[in-house]
Amino acid sequence: MKYEKEISRRRTFAIISHPDAGKTTLTEKLLLFGGAIQVAGAVKSNKIKKHATSDFMEIERQRGISVATSVMSFEYKDVLINLLDTPGHKDFAEDTYRTLTAVDSVILVIDSVNGVEEQTRRLMEVCRMRDTPVIVFVNKMDRDGKYPFDLLDEIEKELNISLHPLSWPINMGKEFKGVYSLYDKSLNLFTASQKATEDNTVPIPNLADKLLDEKVGERDAQQLREDVELLEGVYGELDTEAYLGGKVAPVFFGSAVNNFGVKELLDTFIRIAPLPLGRATDKRFIEPTEDKFTGFIFKIHANLDPRHRDRIAFLRVCSGKFERNKYFHHTRIDKDVRFSNPYSFLAREKDVIEEAYPGDVVGLFDTGNFKIGDTLTEGEMMQFTGIPTFSPELFKELVNKDPMKTKQLEKGIRQLTDEGVAQLFTQHGGNRKIIGCVGELQFEVIQYRLLQEYGASCAFVPLAFYKACWITGDKKAIDDFVRFKQSNVMEDKDGNLVYLAQSEWFLNTERQNNPKIEFHTTSEFKTAMQN
Structure with missing residues (x-):
């Protein structure tokens, strides 16, 4: 228990979302509050030369998307926050899945206009697999979007998680005036031009206070009172244990680009988010x-x-x-x-x-x-588990366009696939190289980075494979299988044998014909073999 004080002041979390929900913008605002940066970058603006702090690869700055997880550390109110900004694009889902193994909780950003989207569902499935505590930030409340109560219903139904609002918006779109914190009974009024460091919080412990009417107008004050009464009746007090167990997700509303609701999110996060977990x-x-x-x-x-x-x-x-x-x-x-x-x-x-x-x-x-x-x-022989590699969904053969740069290409593709952006399969006993990815955009990023960082020019030829399966089992059965299926058997970077199946039918047939061989669709089998 030597380091209890240091452990108690740390929070490590990832921000996840569907592309364009405002995840990188929220990251920047959190960094502004922590004093880590002075000026927020503009992720998609051509007019502003300062790019998003967390997007450090040239291709990210050109495309305006995050394609790799960024790591940022900053202090806020004597709490050391380790923030991991993940790629939102589905083609880089595997990087995000691995990042979720390194964090203790998650902030999920949802676009109030579009609601729950496909990638949001996939990310939540991974969080649920590990019972990761989740806080939901409903972004873009300064735009005309879905009614807040309807959004809560949609999120609960689509993501299969109970919600608990801890802040509530006053109007939306052009009429948006700010957020009321149900957690510490305060009203936060922001203007679009306000800096993150300015504090404009009005404590209102009693909503009957006439100060509320003064600040937001009678009509909006009355609506807020009715909404809060309904929310408190339905949700009551936040069950922190249920949140830490991944069963209940606190919800905050705001607009990251205009700084609405970000401070309430951060203040509450450092109070309720889990300390580093085992x-x-x-x-x-x-x-x-x-x-x-x-x-x-x-x-x-x-x-x-x-x-x-x-x-x-x-x-x-x-x-x-x-x-x-x-x-x-x-x-x-x-x-x-x-x-x-x-x-x-x-x-x-x-x-x-x-x-x-x-x-x-x-x-x-x-x-x-x-x-x-x-x-x-410090000497103990063991391996952390639960960081799997999944079977890719797309396969392409790597073709060298410049034989003079063969060494650079070899080095580049090995290093890039070590990063986990894609998987490299080499033909068993040959030189043919096949790259497996989750999405098309990964091939584009690999091609770009090979040229920019290693000076190696390449092309990709699509291949009609359905799935990559790691094979284990009886040695003689595997040797016979490899001999008969030479064109479909590859080695991964660690020298493990992998069977590339042309279709689901082929895979099922091989499973039936080879009862002494196991076909694994994730690399978790390595852990099983070590035990």
């Missing part, structure tokens, strides 16, 4: 209060700074204390490693740190030793 390993459950250090790699990013060919592995500290220049044990390769320049991040800005505690995310310079899911300890 994690499961293949040997035992690790509690954050344990004295000895443990942590795992959940993300790798090559060429964070294009001027230096660096490669950063992002480590989530799970227990004990991480220290600069101290030797830790890399359990997969059974080797001791130390780090002279570990970093904390504010997107592209990096600061060398001396120590880190449970909940913190540390950037480690990596010379190629790390893969996603790798575990560091």
Whole structure:
């Protein structure tokens, strides 16, 4: 329990949403409140040269979307907040899924105009798999959208989670006047031009107070009183335990771009969000209060700074204390490693740190030793679990357009696939390379980054495969299978055999014909094999 004080002041969470719901804008406003940045970037504006702080790759700044998870740390009211801004685009869902393994809670952004969208459902399914505590932020209340009560019904029904409003909007669209915090009984009136650092909170412990009529007008004051009476009758007090168990999601309303409702969200978040939580390993459950250090790699990013060919592995500290220049044990390769320049991040800005505690995310310079899911300890041999690789949905053969740059292409594709943006399959006993992705946009990003960062020009040829399955089982049965299905058997980056099935029918047929072979659609089988 040595580090209890440090653990108690940390909150680590991810912001998730459907594309264009305003996730990156909300991230920027939270950073403004924390004093981490002075000017918010304009994600999609051509007029403003300052780009969104959390979008650090050139292609993100060109397209106005996030395609990689960004890590940002800042302090707010003596609480150290580790914020992970994830890609909203469905083609980068796997990066988001892995990021959710490294956080303790989530803020889900929903567009009040469009309501619940497809990607929102998929992300919530992942949160539910882990019972991750969720806070909902209903954004864009300054636009004419769905009626707040209708939105609550839609979210509960579509996402299969109970809601509990902790703030309530006064009108919407052009008539939007602000939000009333049900949590601390205060009215927040903002104007569109207001800076995040200005505080315009009016405490109204009693809604019968005439001050409310003065501030928002009689008609709106009366409507707010009726709405709050109904809400308090239906929802009552927030059950914090139900929220921490992932059963109830507090809801806030606002407009991130105009700073409506963001402060209420942040103030309440630091009060109710979970402290750093424990994690499961293949040997035992690790509690954050344990004295000895443990942590795992959940993300790798090559060429964070294009001027230096660096490669950063992002480590989530799970227990004990991480220290600069101290030797830790890399359990997969059974080797001791130390780090002279570990970093904390504010997107592209990096600061060398001396120590880190449970909940913190540390950037480690990596010379190629790390893969996603790798575990560091103070000597204990174990591996953190629950960081799977899923079967891709699209497959394309990688074609080298410039034979003079073969080495650069080889290095580039290996490093990019180590990041987890795609999966690399090499023909068993041959040189043919196949890239597997979740969505088309990933191929575009890979092609762009290979050219920009490695000087390697490539093309992709679509292939008609249905699914990639890792195969395990009886050695002789596998050897025979590989011999007969040579053109469909590949190796992944770790040398595991993978069968690429042309269709569901082919996969089912092979399962029936080969009872001694197991076909796995996620890499979780590796954990089962280790146990």
